[in-house]
Amino acid sequence: MVFARWFWTVKATGWRCIRSDFYMSFSVPAQLEAELNELVTHYPQKRSASLMFLHAIQEHFGYVSKEAIEWIAGKLELQPINVYELVTFYPMFRQEPAGKFQIKVCRTLSCALGGSHKLHKHFCEKLGLDSHAHGVQTTKDGKYSVEFVECLASCGTAPVMMCNEDFYEGVSNAKADEILGRCK
């Protein structure tokens, strides 16, 4: 395992990364690594797997760390910048941990017409966050984060939101409380 990682990093990213690899231990469980290895086979070019890798890593670790970026780059025979530029481009990836429960409220027109600002405000007030902030905010205990996102493709059942991977539609304040109550 350690050897394999050494080998990959030497091959792809040079000495600088080996050093950081040495100091910060970052390891991917064998089962996850096996899943990732399988993903690579879906594409004629390894690089194509990078988005799927980032999803899998973020799902497992909660965010994409610098070490994770270097690890992915090594695996896919890329430079770390090739992976880093994806993390900064695609809104779903984050470089710091977010709340255990991530509440994403749709902000776009149909939902706004259906009351999504009220919903966002309701969450913020309940959780002691700033209802005027637009970007992601996390509660001090690290349990919840709340943010506005763009159209979630369910505009007919506005306002809609996601809590982690679960999708909710027609969310009244009462339903919002119910969703929060289920976050255990």
Next chain:
Amino acid sequence: MPEEFRLILKYADQPGYTPDMECYLRHGGYEALKKALAIQPKTLPDGKTMSGPEQIREDVKVSGLRGRGGAGFSCGLKWSFVDRKSGKPIYLICNADESEPGTFKDRQILHKDPHQMIEGMIISCFANDVKLAYIYIRGEFPEGARILNRALKEAREKNFLGKNILGSGYDLEIHVHRGAGAYICGEETGLIESLEGKRAYPRIKPPYFPAILGLYMCPTIVNNVETLCHVKHVVMMGGAEYAKIGTPNNTGTRIVSVSGQVKKPGYYEVEVGKATMGQLINDFAGGLFEGRKLKAVIPGGSSAKVFKAGEKFKLKKKGPDGKDIEHEVDMLDLPYDFDSLMAAGSMSGSGAIIVMDDSTDIVEALANLSEFYAHESCGQCTPCREGSLWMSKTLHRMTHGQGRKQDADYLLKIADNIPGGRTICAFGEACSWPVQSFVGKFKDEFIAKGEADEAKGEADEAKRAAASSGAGPTAELKIAASPNH
């Protein structure tokens, strides 16, 4: 009033209909694939032979099927552009990125009837000699991705996918690829870059037409989810029969997403061109809330130019003698099809109608949309990256009490300088059309807002600058909450 005509969503909402293979097979699933694979080569009068796949491609042309993803481009024609002589593999990608605000039709198909789409996709791949295909699904559909992966596994088990499909000698593999929250991945060349593991920067055309230099610089077909479902039905009923649904040059059915301030927002599948905008809004979607009046309608997803209530258009119609007669139609009487909306200066785009009534502040509504585009520009082209941000900042300022009366003209000036070949992709058009049409058609309201702010006398340059920085909350729509929620 026309009825719904459910072709694609025939079973999706029936009680007990599940997204698994057994259920799909019980409802006649994969019969079209078997039919497609069994088509025998045909000898033409000139002695040439036409293979099965060629016959399917011809049939799709005959059907008149037009793309349901946004541009409404002929599917048969798109397939005919594919470079088949390069010797390189041909790829097919199903565009399941559904991210045009207002649109929620692909979500229904993907979650409720994935096998229909997969069957359409396998047939399309067979017709185009594709051996490897991808479904690019937006990152916000994690459950959709799981459903698709399960469905693909089932299809492999039944040998509808994999090696030597049903003994035909044809091999195909399909994989699911997830996006990660960027709207621009819906644009086909941005999607291709994203699938190659890069930032979704759209490619310049020419030379990068997907049909010639697409995924991995190989010929590539990108089709929308709904379009691929239609291919299954074209094969099942035959192109000529399919073309009888809908209206000439606007064939088949279309799933129209209606949202905004109506009583029954939802998706309605209708024959293309058989229902008018008014019928879709007032009959299918239940009309406006009590006591409200129609103000504006976006007819084809947020990028389409808005229509103002009461707007009239001059359309040409063939008279009994075959000559064009010009006649005037109200916005609500426009047939909901590709050509009529285009003739009226907008588009049916992704088939999404967003309705706004008189409780909506039109400046706030546009500010909301502009914020979307400012957030989603990929940033490659200066006019789009800067323009979309300037428009959003100006509108942000206007919705925060710091408007000026010249803002309307200022917005138009920015919007006029983005599209028209100045940008790499059509996002340039997509971000300026809402501004051009909202400000163009509701100019008095934009000017009035600016004048009112100036008259308050509070506005000073420092405050204005602060408001333009885009800091502070997004424009909150101050409408009364819809009675539904």
